[in-house]
Amino acid sequence: MSSVPAGGSAVVTGAARGLGLAIAAALHADGWRVLVTDVDAAGAARAAEPLGGWSAGLDVRDEAGCAAVAAEADRRDGLGLWVNNAGILATGPAWTQDAAARRQIIEVNALGAMNGTLAALAVMRRRGAGHVLNVVSLAGLVAAPGETVYAASKHALLAFSLGTLADLRGAGVRGIDISCLCPDGIWTPMLHDRLDDPQAAASFTGALLRPEAVAARAARLARRPRPVVTMPGWRGAQVRLLDALPGLAVRLTPVVAAVGRAGQRRQRRRLSDRGRP
Template sequence: MTTPTTGAGPGAAGTAAVPGAAVVTGAAGGLGRAIAAALHADGWRVLLTDIDADAVATAAAPLGGWSRTLDVRDEAACADIAAEAAGRGGLGLWVNNAGILVTGPSWEHDAATRRRVLEVNTLGAMNGTLAALAVMRTQGYGHVLNVVSLAGLVAAPGETVYAASKHALVAFSIGTQADLRLAGHRGVHVSCLCPDGIWTPMLHDRLDDPGAAASFTGTLLTPERVARRAARLARRPRPVVAVPRWRGVQVRLLDALPGAALRLLPAVMAVGRAGQRRQRRRTGGGHH
């Protein structure tokens, strides 16, 4: 596979083959594993990373077997992963997928919990982004894809600390993209993928959790659907993509009208609780 010239990369006109390697964090299961599989099917050489060494090795086995242990909170470790991936014909794509969800009113979380959510969801994604950009800016091409959430576009009730961590990631991503353009880097991209609730282990135990009701107010997605959209976004970068698109419009409208959103809150949460009951019936009250 030929390394593209400066300015080429996924989505560049006339580029048929993906450039170099892709890194996916939090890839041992759930959405991360599905994204890794979709990218592998699309021709990427994928390095799967996760804090769980055994689980990520198992996930990587059918995709070429390339995996590494990574705690995204470790800045130096992220840099090492970026350098390793760059050694396989260049680092074409870095997907920041690792994340954790906590629910409930903000005042119920202790300082350690708040810190952990921000360290993984925000600072961890910043570590990955900056490690990747250190390589990509020198190469002249590359794409960082940050898996955010609709909670990055609207203040999701019951998921306040989680939403705050994701809002920060959206601001960091869009601002970094702007900084890249101002610095003259036309072939390096940063994208945010903001999906609705996804039926993964993150939500499997949340069917009776009123704090998670916001994640069930719209279209509950499969990991595979979101992964397919991620693979398309890897090919054709855009700053922010919501899945499904109509939900992005809806939550941005609520975000723009916070007074109205507060008045609608009881109805919104009732819809979410109904969504939880519906999913419980579909799954028999347990996991897939």
């Protein structure tokens, strides 16, 4: 993949706080003019104040809303980058979640990112250039016990991203890239609230990443697109091995859960010792 210069408009979804805000700040520091979007319009406006003050309310499930944001970004400075970061996590076996909960996870994490991708591509294909960066998860590479529907939504996003990239190349489009960033668990509000949830243990099996570190990697990936990047790399290799050996992965589920619960306990002790996150 070729290097992509910063400096045009970049849209980041779900950017009022957490990883999305960290990505918006990293892109802003790297020279992008960032449009901060979130379903919480007031939160997006507050987050955007130190980043140039450009924000918009956006529910990624709204296809027309995504198209309007893409058009606004293109009018301002030319849409060069769209980051699909918005996502939600719900834990527990699928049979414990009602239809509305399952539908919301799929609609936000998968269909919402599809809406953003296609809205961006509609603009980028006219210009012949651009980059869509989808924040997936290691859960998009392997089944995550206790986070089954969430993992299914991320699997769908990974397949959609790689398939759409292949479709672009098959159509002769070379100037548009799609990248997937697949990080391990990140210490953001999404996991802050899961320390006492045994069903979220899979997210605590590795060393929790700082949002600033993931955001810095996203900013580098924005400049040098790659189809799939895992963080950390060794965890990507580990989960790919388990994905290649599904029988082994299922048998190891109790071990994964035990390791994750131990990780939750360590994090709780760490917070207790520090007296803060």
